[in-house]
Amino acid sequence: FYTVDYNHVQSELNFKFMKHINDVGIPVVFIINQIDKHQDDELSFSTFKSRVEKSIADWGIKLERTFYVSKFDHPENELEVLSSYLISLDQHRGTIEDYTSRTVEYITEAQLDYIQSEIQEVLEDLGIEEAEFEQAFLNSQQHQAISEEAQLLNNPDELMAFLKNKRKNILENAYIMPHNMREMLRSYLESMSQDFNVGGFFNKKKKKLQIQQQRLLTATDALQEHVNQQIRQPMREDMSFVTRFINKKEASDKVLNQHYDVKPEMIEDLYQPQTSISNTYVLTFSDEVVKAIKKYVEQQSTPIFKEIIENVQADELPTEESDDLKEYQRYTELNELRQSLTTKNYRHYYIHLDESLDKLIGRQETTYQVATDNAQDNRDNQQLNQNTATTNMSIDIQKALDIISDVPLFKRTKQDIHETLTRIDNKLIKIGVFGTFSAGKSSLINALLGEHILVSSPNPTTAATTEISYGDESYITLKSQSQLLDEINAVVEYQDISFSTIEEFINWDLEKLKSHLNKNQLAFIQAVEKHYKLYVNMLENGEKHAINQQELKKWSAEDEYATFVKTVHIALMHDWLKGKIIVDSLGLHSNNQRHTNETEQILTSSDLILYVSYFNHSFTDNDKAFIEHMKDMNQLNENQAFKMVINAADLAESQDDLEAVETYVSDALRQVHLQSDIFAVSSRNALQAEDKGIDQLKQSIQQFVDVESKSILEQQMIHQLQQMDRSYVEMITEFETNKADISRRQQRLTDYKDKQRLQHQLIDATLQHTDNEVEEQVYHLNARLKLQLLDDVKSVFNSQMTQNSDFNEEKKVSTKVYLDQIHQRLFLEQSLITERIKKYFNKQLIEQIAPIVQQLADLHVIVNPQFNFESANIEQPLLHIDFNDMLNALPKQLTKRKILNPNGQRDIHESICQSTLGLLQPQMGLLRQQLELYVKQMAVEAESQFESFEANIQTQINDLLAFDLDTTLINQLKDKHQQLKTILY
Structure with missing residues (x-):
């Protein structure tokens, strides 16, 4: 309730304050007090009110109500109305949550504005766009790491101290004496004690000695395994970085192959004769073994350290600190704050404590509540992802390349960029369609194509992989005889039968065999029996055979013929297929090993994965198992994309029903830590008329093909262009301020000329x-x-x-x-x-x-080894x-x-x-x-x-040595730099 005196109603300070309260989101009631001061003969009250209302409108202030009041009688006095209004508000007061959420929203927006401005300032200082940050940060970290390593390697005393400290940490943290290891030592010690007896009457001393040796070797082998894993492997890994700076192969091999051989004597020599073995002695003896191992490792590794110091060479590496590192760290901190605000994670830090308690006491949440806004959030995220991908690719690489085309520098790098652009234009995107058997993969592909093309096989035993691409020549690839024989043996394995040739199988008593097979296996065996001769005749002309559209069903869905087919390749003159190849996979969780093998190959080679789940049984255990495996593969192939498809969405009885399933799938994906676009589609509706979900999916796929799939290569080209631009700037600076650096650089280039820079030793290491x-x-x-x-x-x-x-x-x-x-x-x-x-x-x-x-x-030699x-x-x-x-x-x-x-x-x-x-x-x-x-x-x-790469390096060295920097070239570089700035940064 903002109250002002009649005489100060038009004060700018009042309007500014109310505007600020508006911005915070707090409802404002404007009270103008002491209206008894108004003189009607100077200004009518209605005019006064209209001026107040105009000022409020001009300032853009939103008010709940405006009251004109006075403690004295006045015809316009609204004191009683105000009193009634207050009583009404009290009776219908809002919750405290409304207030807190309003305040939090204001603070959040203010903080986001501040953080965004700070982020933009950091990006401007770094000279990069936000989309380029991750790659630029990786490059900076690598440069910084090399600089730090160079400083360390160029100082022998510091390097020795560093290596010893690494060894000290590894030895202190090595867990080489777990309970089972101590028990093996106990067993050995017990065999060595004076009261240890062996059975039998003869050769007892010899038997006892054999048992002692056997137990000693068992303990030694186990200890060796623990030393290998807990000491040897960490020593190899933590010190392997020095091999990049060692030119002597023998020295490098000693680092990478260092091995600490645990000999039986290391245990045997520590034993002190005992009448019997107590728990205390076992613990003491175990500690002595650990100390002996650590001392032995120190003795064996010190000569390796000395050889490292003698052979390491890092004098040509830059050792200066990068000033940009703090900026990158600043951006990372700001971005984490921004994410915390936008995702509202800052509200839930206490959850981490609850999660830890849950794990400690084994508590599990079993209830499930539908989050009604998740489905909408998912659709919003899909749109956001597409918009983000579109805006990230705003740099015109071809234009930048045209600008620098006449500069007589970096010809090889410019050629690489040109070839990459051509490769992008000609790239064929492989789309793998996965899902459990009968999930609707084939019907989804038909819906995407707008016509009935695929006929799915009802028998998973005889099904074949199907590939669809743009063209006019369809064909099948037959299985090889060895593949067919493997599948026959897999079917009959349970019957304790195995065949060395298919002819042997054909001549077998198949009627007896058939009586023990299930329906799908029987169809497979009967097909081989019936059409084996046809198959052999076809193989004589090769595994690849052309087919027409009418034969498609025969070779892909009819058991009699599909049994012999490995892959069906369908070519269609369908515009939407241009630049794509769609693969209908067979499924991972099949008892047919060939299916699993082929599915694995499709999974690793696909650029985009569409995973299809059926509406009535969305996200089964098999779906989860596949997606978890796919996630493992995706971590190895970062360029892959994934989209989740819920087919048969027309089975939903209502929009709420559909959103509940979408939310369930979204939550299930979140539980396996996978964020994905989710598309609810009806293949049946799409084939009969149209379907919004299919349209959205097609648009998303096309977006991936046109934009997202090219992002990795585009980022590489942008990085190359920026490297050239930075070299232009450095050349300009050196020419104008320090020509001595130019001479030194030319001398180093001369030294590098015709000398191999990428030594074979790097591959050996x-x-x-x-x-x-x-x-x-x-x-x-x-x-x-x-x-x-x-x-x-x-x-x-x-x-x-x-x-x-x-x-x-x-x-x-x-x-x-x-x-x-x-x-x-x-x-x-x-x-x-x-x-x-x-x-x-x-x-x-x-x-x-x-x-x-x-x-x-x-030296301005640009190499981007991929x-x-x-x-x-x-x-x-x-x-x-x-x-x-x-x-x-x-x-x-x-x-x-x-x-x-x-x-x-x-x-x-x-x-x-x-x-x-x-x-x-x-x-x-x-x-x-x-x-x-x-x-x-x-x-x-x-x-x-x-x-x-070596040929590329030598070409660039020759180009750089072939010209002299002069005023004309420097002026050209200045002009090109100014033009590139408007495109690249």
Whole structure:
């Protein structure tokens, strides 16, 4: 209630204050007091009121009410009306939440305005757009890291202190004596004690010595494994950065291959004779072993440190501190504050405490409430994402390239940008459509195309992958004979049969076999039996065969023919397909190994993933399992995009029903930490008339093809243009202020001329790094499986088995189900590890050459190494257990009686787990060998790409040495810089 004196009603101060209160969002009631001072003979009261109202309107002030009052009688006095108004407000007062939310909103907006202005100021200081921040920050961090490393490496005393401190931290934190390790030492110590006895009457001394040696070796092997994981591996990783600055391969190998061999004597020599072994002595002895190990590591690693210091070379690297780092940190802090305000996370810091308590006491939330605004938020986010993607690509790269085309510098870099632009224009976007069987993938693709093209196979055993692209030549790719034979053997494996050739299968007693097959398997076997000759005749002319539109259903959906097809390639003269290839996948969670393999390949090679879930059973456990696996793959392939599709949305009985499902799916995605656009569509409606959801999905896909898919390459080109522009500025500055730097730079270029900058040693170091990572990945896979396999065992080998009267037959059935489950998991693990190794090799190689790239950048030689390695062609599942081997490995105690007993069941589960891991160990070794071969393959590819980069470097060096900076060129560079500023920054 803002009250003013009659005489001061037109004061600017009053209107300013009320305007401010408006901005805060507080309702204002304007009270003009002492109206008895008004003189009617000077100004009518109505004119006075109209002037007040005009001033209020001019200031843009919003008022709840205006009252004219006085404690004296006056014809215009509204004191009683004001009193009634106050009573009414009191009787209908708003909640405190209205007040607090209004205040918080005002404060939030004010803070956001301030933060945004600060962010803009930081971006202007850095000379970048907000969309470019992440890449620019990474570049700055890399430059800063190299500078800090150079300072450290150029000071031998500091480097030695640094290495020793790293070692000290690793040794202090190494957990090499867990409980199981102490128990192994206890077992050894007990065998050494005077009161330790062995059974039997003869050769007791020899037997005792054998037991002592066996227990000593067991403890030594276990201790070696702990040392490898807790000390050796961290030592290798933490000190590997120095290998980038060592030119002597032998010294580099000592860092990467450092190994601390635990010998039995290190345990044996510490033992002091004891009559019996107490708990105290076990603890004391364990501590002594740990001390001995640490002392041994110090002795062995110090010579390596000295060799590092003798061979490290970092004198050509820049050592200056970057002033921009504080600006980048300032932006990061401001951006976190902005996100906290916009997402309102600042309100929920207490949640983190609750989450910790939940984990501590095992509390779980079981209720579910529909957040009615989530569906709308999701649609808003979709629009925001599209708008953001559109605005981020506002830089005209071609225009910038045209501006600098006549500058006689950086010809190779300009050529690279031109080739990248051409590659973007010709790029074919691969869209993988995934979903569980019968989720509506084929109908969705038909709806996107606007016509019935795909006919989905009702039999997952015979289904084939389908690819659709723009063109006029459709064809099929047949399975190879080995692929078909593998599928036949997979179908009959449970029958304890295996064929070495398809002819052997054809000549078998198939009628007896058919009686044991299910419907889908039977259709597959009958198809092979009926049309094998046709298939062989077709293979004589190759695996690829042209088909017409009328034959599409025959080869894709009819079991008799689809059995022999690996992939159906459909070409359509459909404008919307230009620049796209759509792949209808078969699904990950299939018992057909070929389906899983092909789906995995599609998943890793797709640019955009559409995941289809059916309205009536949206986001099942299989959906969740696939998306979690896809997320793991996406973390390895950052360029992939994902969109969630809810098909058959026309089944919703109301808009509320539809929004509830959208919200459920959105929450489910959030629980697996995946943010995605969600599209509710009706393929049926789209094919009959039209569907808004399909239209939105098509628009979103086109947006991805036209804009988002190009963002990575566009950012690379922008970075190259900015590098050239920065070089222009540096050349101008040096010419005008410090020509001595130009001479020094030219001398260094002369020194670099015709000398290889990217040495093979960089690849060797990367290869060794990655081989160590292979060892680490296989080790952790073993550790994971020890935990994960138990869940699979429990889900299959349980009391449900007793429902079958023939328990031996049930053991066969359960073994087949169990192997199908774990083979799925194992193949996915194999694929993930392979992709991780590929990414790790790429990352290590970029880190190895980073100092060289920095040296060259200081000389205006612009190199942006982007390595492209072929995916590993490991289609065959390496982690595979034979059915009969697993069946024979089942424990003898797996009986009806024991499986019903909780304690007996637990022992059975543990035994099956251990047997499974034992059967997998040879395959683990094979996986490791294949991964090491793949690493060598990437090393060979890296050599070839090094040659290309080296040619680029030498071309740029020759270009820079071929001209002299003069006034004419400097003036040209100034002009180009001014033009580029308006485009790039």
